[in-house]
Amino acid sequence: MTCQEVNEYLDRTSPADMSGLPEVVRKHLDNCECCQRLWGLLSRRPCPRQVPEPVRSRIEQDVLGSLEPVKPLPEPGKLTLAFALVFGGFSALFAVLMASSDAPGVSTASFAAFAGVIGVIALWLSVTLSREMVPGEIWRLSRIATHAVAVVGLFGAMALVFPWRIDEPFVQEAWKCYKAGFVLALPAAVLAVLLLRRGVLFSPRFACAGAGFLGGLVGTFSLHFSCPTIGAAHITVGHLMVPVTGAVIGFAAGHLASARWSAENVPGPAVSS
Amino acid sequence: MRGGTAVRTAQADSDELQRLMSGYQQADREAAAKLVERVSPMLLRFLAGPLQTRAYAEDMLQECWLRIHRSRHTYRPGTPVLPWFFAIARYTRIDAYRRRRQIDANELAVEDLSTSGAGQSALPDAADTDLWRLVGQLPPSQQEVIQMLKVTGLSLEEVARATGSSVGSVKQKAHRAYQKLRELLNLDSAARKNA
Numbered sequence: 001m002t003c004q005e006v007n008e009y010l011d012r013t014s015p016a017d018m019s020g021l022p023e024v025v026r027k028h029l030d031n032c033e034c035c036q037r038l039w040g041l042l043s044r045r046p047c048p049r050q051v052p053e054p055v056r057s058r059i060e061q062d063v064l065g066s067l068e069p070v071k072p073l074p075e076p077g078k079l080t081l082a083f084a085l086v087f088g089g090f091s092a093l094f095a096v097l098m099a100s101s102d103a104p105g106v107s108t109a110s111f112a113a114f115a116g117v118i119g120v121i122a123l124w125l126s127v128t129l130s131r132e133m134v135p136g137e138i139w140r141l142s143r144i145a146t147h148a149v150a151v152v153g154l155f156g157a158m159a160l161v162f163p164w165r166i167d168e169p170f171v172q173e174a175w176k177c178y179k180a181g182f183v184l185a186l187p188a189a190v191l192a193v194l195l196l197r198r199g200v201l202f203s204p205r206f207a208c209a210g211a212g213f214l215g216g217l218v219g220t221f222s223l224h225f226s227c228p229t230i231g232a233a234h235i236t237v238g239h240l241m242v243p244v245t246g247a248v249i250g251f252a253a254g255h256l257a258s259a260r261w262s263a264e265n266v267p268g269p270a271v272s273s
Numbered sequence: 274m275r276g277g278t279a280v281r282t283a284q285a286d287s288d289e290l291q292r293l294m295s296g297y298q299q300a301d302r303e304a305a306a307k308l309v310e311r312v313s314p315m316l317l318r319f320l321a322g323p324l325q326t327r328a329y330a331e332d333m334l335q336e337c338w339l340r341i342h343r344s345r346h347t348y349r350p351g352t353p354v355l356p357w358f359f360a361i362a363r364y365t366r367i368d369a370y371r372r373r374r375q376i377d378a379n380e381l382a383v384e385d386l387s388t389s390g391a392g393q394s395a396l397p398d399a400a401d402t403d404l405w406r407l408v409g410q411l412p413p414s415q416q417e418v419i420q421m422l423k424v425t426g427l428s429l430e431e432v433a434r435a436t437g438s439s440v441g442s443v444k445q446k447a448h449r450a451y452q453k454l455r456e457l458l459n460l461d462s463a464a465r466k467n468a
Contacts, residue, residue, distance in 0.1 A: 003455070007448045011422070011429055037458040038451060042423045044404050051313045055331045059309055059338045069300040070346035134347050135360035136434045142442075200344045202364045202437070 001028040006035045010042065073199060076130050076137075082195055083126035087214055087221075090188040091122075094222035106230055110161045117157035118221045121150045125214045129192065132207040133199020143206040147247065150213060154220075154243065158235050167231040177227055177238030181219030185246050189215025193250075204254035212250025216243025290354040298345055309338070315355075316362050319425050322416070329369075337365040355427060356434030363417070363435060407457050415450035418443055 001024050009025050029036050051059075073079065106114075128146050131137045141149070167173065192211035201207045219242040227239070290311070296304025316337055321330035340361050348357050408419055421432045422443075429447075433440045 004448070007451050010451060011444060011447055014423075014426065034455045034459065037462065038455050041404055041407065041454065041458060051317055051334065052331065055334065056309065056313060059313065059335055060306055062335070062339060063305050063309060063342050064302055066342070067297075067300045067302060067305055070298050072298060072349055073347050075349070134349065134357075135344065135364075136353065136356035136358075137437070138430075138434050138439070139437050140439050142438065200340075200347050200361070202360070 001025065003028075003032060003035055006032075006039075010039075014043075073134060076127075076134070079130035079133060079195075080123075080126045083129045083192060083214065084123055086188050086191050086195065087122040087126065087218055088119075090184070090191075090218045091221040094184050094218065095225040098222055098226035100226050100228055106161060106163075111224075114157055114161045115221065115224055117153060118217055118224065121153050122214060122217045122221075124153075125150055125210050125217070129196060129207065129210045129214065132201060132203065132210065133196060135200055135202065143203060147206070147209065147213065151244065151247075154240060155236070158232060158240060162230050162232040162235050164233075165231045166233045167229050170233060170237075173229055174234050174238035177223050177229075177234070178241060180226075181216070181223050181239060181242035182245065183219075184222045185212075185215040185217075185219035185242055187215075188218040189246055189250065201254075204258045205251050206254070208250035208254030208257070209247040210250070212246030212248070212253075213243045214246075216246030219243070219246075287353065287355070291351065294345075294348055294354050294357075295350045298348065298350070312358055313338075315425055316358065319359065319362055319420060320366055322366070322420060333365055333369050336369065337362050340365055353431060353434065356431045359421060359425070359427065359431070359435035360437065403461075407454055407461070410457060411450050411453055415446050415453065418446040419450045419454075422447055 006025060006028055009021070013020065029039055074082075124146075128143075131139065139146075189212050192214050193208060196207050196211060220239045223239045223242070227234075229235075229238070290308070293304045293308045293311070297308050313334060317330055317334050320333045320337065321327065341358065344361060348354070404424075408416055408424075411419065417436065418432060421427045421435060422429070427435065429440050429443055433443045436443065
């Protein structure tokens, strides 16, 4: 038994209660002064803090004074579906409205695969956004890692599907697509933020960045159906920069909102349903 | 056997809290009052931490309950209650800390810099035990995990939920904290021997 293995027991047991402790741990504690001291320290819980009566009655006044029934947020699956529908609805609408009659410059399988990757990333972001709304949800990946996976997935798929070349006139064409994508992204991003506001946003920066990214994906998806240019340079700048810009703008907006809530001393950015 | 009884008691507590929370969502005054009574001491112990004055912690507790009240619709019946409460308490503490830092920074700008230590001396009324003194020397993220795990008594999974991270990340922080505490205890012990 090593000190590291004792850590495992410390994680799962209360040091104050030695009753269920295996013999091997007891022996280690008898022989290892370091662990003995640590065990002793952690078994000394500070005295329970009693809430003074005036404080408790003030809290009760606040809570009971404005007590009204509330409807709990829907199941996580339903919230995910709502975000996915925001993406799917706008994407399908714009794709149909803007669909180009020209045959895509890549094979049908590659064309469908890239559209599928955008859809999967949108679903991934929908799951993430639904988690942002509820305190106490378990996160298997950090927020930064979650967004990084989305960006890497998008650019990785693009690199695999589209040929590496620069189509001329590069700047004009890319700028045209970028502007169009950005306009198409706005309604979905706004709707996603409105949905988010039904929950509690503890990380407004990342929540709004996710909403901006999701909106941007609507733009990318619609451009995929309408733009005949298939050079990777054009796709990177004209199409994929739309969700990236959306995420950056969302992050900045979240930062401003968070600073405002903090300055106004608003007790939490939650908007009651 | 005793372990099994403890698990059953914890489960019963958890079920009772879930029932009270559902009542609170349905505007049951009795359930809300009971919830305030049962959860507030735990929250106060967490909010007080190793470095806060009692009055400051009590202010944070009130602010925390305001946030809980405004966010009560985000609790999903049937899910663990304590991580939900502690996630809100955690952000209340973070925001309070940020605000306090801003206020301190503004005050420092107009006051003589030589008095900057005076604000701190008013803080620790909770540093009355070895545990608080030593935990106070850990990095904030490790302090938080040790407080939730060992002072408040949450499980690894509950801490992971409350802090919005994975169980593996919580374990890593806890193990680093144990190691650091061992080192601090050794230093402490050597200092006492020398004295």
